[in-house]
Amino acid sequence: MGEDIEKRIGWLRDEIRRHDRLYYVLNAPEVSDREYDRLFAELKKLESSHPELVTPDSPTQRVSGEPLEGFSTVAHAVAMLSIDNTYDADDLRAFDERVAKGLGAQDYDYVVELKIDGLAISLRYEQGVLVRAATRGDGTKGDDVSTNIRTIKAIPLRLENNGHMPDILEVRGEVYMPKAAFAALNRERIEQGEAEFANPRNAAAGSLKLLDARITATRKLSFFAYSVGQVSRRPAEGHYEVLQKLREMGLPVNPNIKKAADIEEVIRICLSWESKKTELDYQIDGMVIKVNRLDQHDILGSTHRAPRWCISYKFAAEQAETVVESIDVQVGKTGTLTPVANLKPVLLAGTTVKRATLHNFDEVRRLDVRQGDAVVIEKAGEIIPQVVKVLPAKRPSSAKPFAIPTE
Structure with a gap:
């Protein structure tokens, strides 16, 4: 009987993780919210009856029961640098000239991504298990917000092993609040006589810095992965390919990422999103352009504050x-x-x-x-x-x- 219960608990955890991935990563849910809640309730009941079988990466362990007294500081193994930005297409062409000069005769291409307007986060996975999450902070150290990050269902507590998963993997990405969740939160705050959040970015940042994870869990935050930090081995040789590997591991990666053969294609992609950005259910404030090949990142290097292989194109506020x-x-x-x-x-x-x-x-x-x-x-x-x-x-x-x- 005990072995059957342990197997059932294992199956429920795997099934809930699979449905989380279908919903948050692939945008292809297979079951209704009611059926998902039924699976979750069964798992919670079995674990409550058999606490010796509870594991830290179980889907039931996302929300901590007690508020924290404060946040500890975490040093980043690889610095989380800023990104130089521009509002001008000619500045993108100037960036391309610097890249060409830095790489000499080498061929290169670009990856163009939406610049999600949220809070930069570093997620550290060891043997596929989420062990720590930290804010960007000053770039060299940030706040340990692991307890709050675990409440975000879009972030897997355990990765799928696709054959490319390093033993140590730091995933960099953006925690954000969808527009609908932001509007609902502000309506609630107005009703309670509290000040509105000015924008979704402030709301996301404020939610992650709450000492009570139970409140954070109600804020409906989400996440997109956009790069890696420290890794025991690179999952792929190109940035675009790394993002595909992260998606295979169960991490949400924005579906609108594009490759561009040259800077003129980059500019066309950027300009196309000026008018389309309001169609998204999350806030973006521009685009991010990165040289694709990781070995070329090493060649181009960085200044003390920003990489030379990356630039952001910011949208002017309408x-x-x-x-x-x-x-x-x-x-x-x-x-x-x-x-x-x-x-x-x-x-x-x-x-x-x-x-x-x-x-x-x-x-x-x-x-x-x-x-x-x-x-x-x-x-x-x-x-x-x-x-x-x-x-x-x-x-x-x-x-x-x-x-x-x-x-």
Whole structure:
């Protein structure tokens, strides 16, 4: 009987991991949420009855029961460098000229990826098991956020052994909050009288730095892997191929990654996403361009802060000009006051905007925003409309300073 229970527990763990991979990595779920929850509930019940059979990598062990007192610091085995960035196609051509000069007569190609707007994370796997997760921090050391990272179902606690899995594998990637989860979280915070998060990146970062993993588990964070750090052996010789191997191991890799033969193809791919980015269910703030061959990464090297084989192309925030018709003050459940500008309707990033947050009264004072003002608005994280600038030259003579409530 005991052997049968142990086999059943093993089967349930493998089946739940398989369904996690189908859902988060392959985007091809086979079962309903209800059936998945039934499998999970059975595993949890069996482990509760047989605690001696519980293992750290079991799907039931993602959420810790007790809050942490604080985060310890972790040194990165391989530094997590920054990436140089540009907003200009000619700068990409200049980057290509530097790459060509650095590689001499060698042929090379590029990999173009979406720049996910989240929080950079390093995941350390040993013998295929997740043993530690750390934030980027200052690039040489970061915070150990393993307890919170384990709550993210998109991140496997144990990798699939595809024959290319190194004994030691550090996976670098981005933790992010999908747009729908971000909108739902902010609605909840407004109802509870708490301040909204300004954008999905801030929400993801704040969620990972919570001391109580049980709260983090409710935040519906997700993850994309985009490179490796320390490895006992390279899974492949090209960056594009490494990402395919990571996907085979069960790690989520963004499906929109493309190879490009030359810099002009790179530029075409980047420009095509300027208009398509709003169709995604997660936030991106640009593209990342990398030389493909890993041995050429070694040749090109890096400066003290950024690799020479990589650059990001940033999208400029889309803005629109409109007029403030009035300013309201919203009252949260706990009495928190939030000023909101009612606007002359204007089209911005694919939707008609009629209201924009002013965040707080300090922001109202800083902007000196008034009824009747012409203002520039943009969407924070392409989601929340906000006033970023007042145009004083267009201010009507009748405009009066906003009377900030004292009670």
